[in-house]
Amino acid sequence: xxxxxxxxxxxxxxxxxxxxxxxxxxxxxxxxxxxxxxxxxxxxxxxxxxxxxxxxxxxxxxxxxxxxxxxxxxxxxxxxxxxxxxxxxxxxxxxxxxxxxxxxxxxxxxxxxxxxxxxxxxxxxxxxxxxxxxxxxxxxxxxxxxxxxxxxxxxxxxxxxxxxxxxxxxxxxxxxxxxxxxxxxxxxxxxxxxxxxxxxxxxxxxxxxxxxxxxxxxxxxxxxx
Amino acid sequence: xxxxxxxxxxxxxxxxxxxxxxxxxxxxxxxxxxxxxxxxxxxxxxxxxxxxxxxxxxxxxxxxxxxxxxxxxxxxxxxxxxxxxxxxxxxxxxxxxxxxxxxxxxxxxxxxxxxxxxxxxxxxxxxxxxxxxxxxxxxxxxxxxxxxxxxxxxxxxxxxxxxxxxxxxxxxxxxxxxxxxxxxxxxxxxxxxxxxxxxxxxxxxxxxxxxxxxxxxxxxxxxxxxxxxxxxxxxxxxxxxxxxxxxxxxxxxx
Numbered sequence: 001x002x003x004x005x006x007x008x009x010x011x012x013x014x015x016x017x018x019x020x021x022x023x024x025x026x027x028x029x030x031x032x033x034x035x036x037x038x039x040x041x042x043x044x045x046x047x048x049x050x051x052x053x054x055x056x057x058x059x060x061x062x063x064x065x066x067x068x069x070x071x072x073x074x075x076x077x078x079x080x081x082x083x084x085x086x087x088x089x090x091x092x093x094x095x096x097x098x099x100x101x102x103x104x105x106x107x108x109x110x111x112x113x114x115x116x117x118x119x120x121x122x123x124x125x126x127x128x129x130x131x132x133x134x135x136x137x138x139x140x141x142x143x144x145x146x147x148x149x150x151x152x153x154x155x156x157x158x159x160x161x162x163x164x165x166x167x168x169x170x171x172x173x174x175x176x177x178x179x180x181x182x183x184x185x186x187x188x189x190x191x192x193x194x195x196x197x198x199x200x201x202x203x204x205x206x207x208x209x210x211x212x213x214x215x216x217x218x219x220x221x222x223x224x225x
Numbered sequence: 226x227x228x229x230x231x232x233x234x235x236x237x238x239x240x241x242x243x244x245x246x247x248x249x250x251x252x253x254x255x256x257x258x259x260x261x262x263x264x265x266x267x268x269x270x271x272x273x274x275x276x277x278x279x280x281x282x283x284x285x286x287x288x289x290x291x292x293x294x295x296x297x298x299x300x301x302x303x304x305x306x307x308x309x310x311x312x313x314x315x316x317x318x319x320x321x322x323x324x325x326x327x328x329x330x331x332x333x334x335x336x337x338x339x340x341x342x343x344x345x346x347x348x349x350x351x352x353x354x355x356x357x358x359x360x361x362x363x364x365x366x367x368x369x370x371x372x373x374x375x376x377x378x379x380x381x382x383x384x385x386x387x388x389x390x391x392x393x394x395x396x397x398x399x400x401x402x403x404x405x406x407x408x409x410x411x412x413x414x415x416x417x418x419x420x421x422x423x424x425x426x427x428x429x430x431x432x433x434x435x436x437x438x439x440x441x442x443x444x445x446x447x448x449x450x451x452x453x454x455x456x457x458x459x460x461x462x463x464x465x466x467x468x469x470x471x472x473x474x475x476x477x478x479x
Contacts, residue, residue: 011417012379015424020366021384 228478229337229347231366231406236354236382237376240409242269243444243454245350247464250453251471253306258344260300264333266320266356270350274303275451283314289332289361290319296340304456308344317359321358322325323357330357330397334365337447355389363393368404368451368478372438375411375421406433410440434471438463 014023230248232241249259254375262285263270268278277283280443287418288310298311323329337347347368351359371386373379382404394401406429412418425434437460447457455464 008416011420013423013424015380015428018380019425019428020387061375 226370227341227344227347229349229366230281230361230368230370231329231349231351232334232370232372233351233359233360234363234371234373234375234382234386235355236338236379239372239379240266240438240444241353241372242273242350243448244370244372244407244409244438244467244470245270246273246453247350247467248471248474249307249346249348250304250455251467252346252475253385254455254468255471255475256306257346257348257475258308259348260304260308260310260325260342260348262333262347262349262362263311264316264362265350265352266314266358268312268314269354271309272451273448274309274453276301276303276309276311278312278314281311284311284313284316285315286313286319288323288336291314292336292339294336296342298334299369300342308342320357320394323361330360330364333361337365355385360389360393363390363401364398366398367400368402370404370407370474371471372407372409373425375408375415375418375425375437377417377421380421380425403432406434407436407438409436409438412440434470434473435464436473438466438470440457 011018232245232248234241240377242263243331245261245263257261261270261274263278264285266278268276268281271284279383281439283294287294288296290352296310300341302310303309323332326332328335333349347366349362351362369390371383371385387403390401390403408422408425410423411422423436441461441463443454443458443461447454450457454461456465458464
């Protein structure tokens with residue numbers, strides 16, 4: 001393929017339009033002026049070569065084709081039925097009126113009534129925990145790091161805690177105490193919540209035992225009397 | 226004062242992650258402490274520094290979702306003065322979960338304000354979309370770097386990025402500023418590339434970084450070794466380019 005069989009598209013002068021979308025920028029050099037297309041020469045293989053007789057035959061063929069071609073005429077327009085102006089008007093959203101048939105009116109009315117009843121079923125949206133348990137379980141406070149890994153992490157980052165920002169580069173704001181320091185860790189909270197039923201069970205059992213002991217003691221006393 | 230930078234452009238494959246990794250590394254060469262945050266579920270930044278996002282258990286997804294996640298637990302030391310909060314594939318799920326929260330786009334900003342890391346620079350890499358993860362980066366940052374490949378189709382995305390920045394400036398993060406537009410993947414022998422760079426410079430003028438990152442195979446090779454270009458090929462022109470870019474970033478902040 002020849003190297004110059006296309007006109008190179010240039011971006012010169014289009015930067016603002018491309019980068020910022022400024023439509024007011026007109027392309028003055030959108031297509032770089034390429035070398036003029038050369039006139040075909042008799043030796044050019046793309047040029048059709050005909051003898052005089054062949055040219056006459058070709059002309060005759062074309063003339064015959066034109067004379068026998070069907071005449072194109074504009075199709076007759078069928079008369080459209082006159083618009084029915086006595087239809088009941090229905091107000092559209094813009095306050096204008098549109099003529100609608102009774103069927104259409106009832107359809108519209110149904111649509112409005114249905115639209116009022118549409119509501120979002122929030123219960124159909126699964127809660128976060130149900131979507132990806134494996135991901136939710138990745139809370140670092142719930143996952144125990146192996147001791148050697150935890151030690152390595154802490155060792156790597158001990159400088160973070162120690163290296164207070166230099167006066168030249170103070171942090172953006174005063175460092176706050178980590179939120180985990182003021183609130184129990186989720187793991188601790190989970191442990192407590194699991195212990196509560198157990199403790200309640202033990203308390204009830206002890207109360208029942210005491211009641212039974214008191215009852216037995218009283219019965220023994222009555223028997224002795 | 227900690228400077229918080231975000232590198233964003235919704236066009237993919239234009240060198241965002243490579244730029245984040247190497248700017249961070251170049252800044253540490255000049256004695257700064259840097260925390261890199263990978264917000265792209267594809268984990269390009271993490272991979273460029275030798276951390277496989279398929280193996281990441283504690284990363285930016287935890288930091289975004291759990292208020293109590295300590296920052297030092299979700300980050301790793303990558304080198305002297307260089308720390309990385311890597312991306313995990315779970316970041317995709319995190320984005321879905323964030324979408325249901327009213328504070329979806331301010332999660333990262335709030336988390337960094339609660340636990341400001343003692344570093345000089347925070348640099349965030351974002352996914353090639355304008356979704357919640359990118360928005361978190363744009364809201365948490367003060368300065369935006371837009372890398373743009375020197376190519377027509379890549380340049381078309383800059384407009385959307387600028388509009389996103391303006392909207393966030395107006396509604397959520399008034400402190401967000403365009404630090405600069407960075408020409409990447411430049412091919413000196415390409416007339417198209419030359420024109421693209423010329424047009425970008427004519428539009429953004431002084432907002433264009435003088436440093437131009439040329440296309441080079443070294444950018445694809447260095448991540449294979451899990452190293453920044455500065456560590457992989459310290460004397461390579463690309464390494465020098467990133468050093469120059471880091472200097473520009475430092476100077477623009479002064």
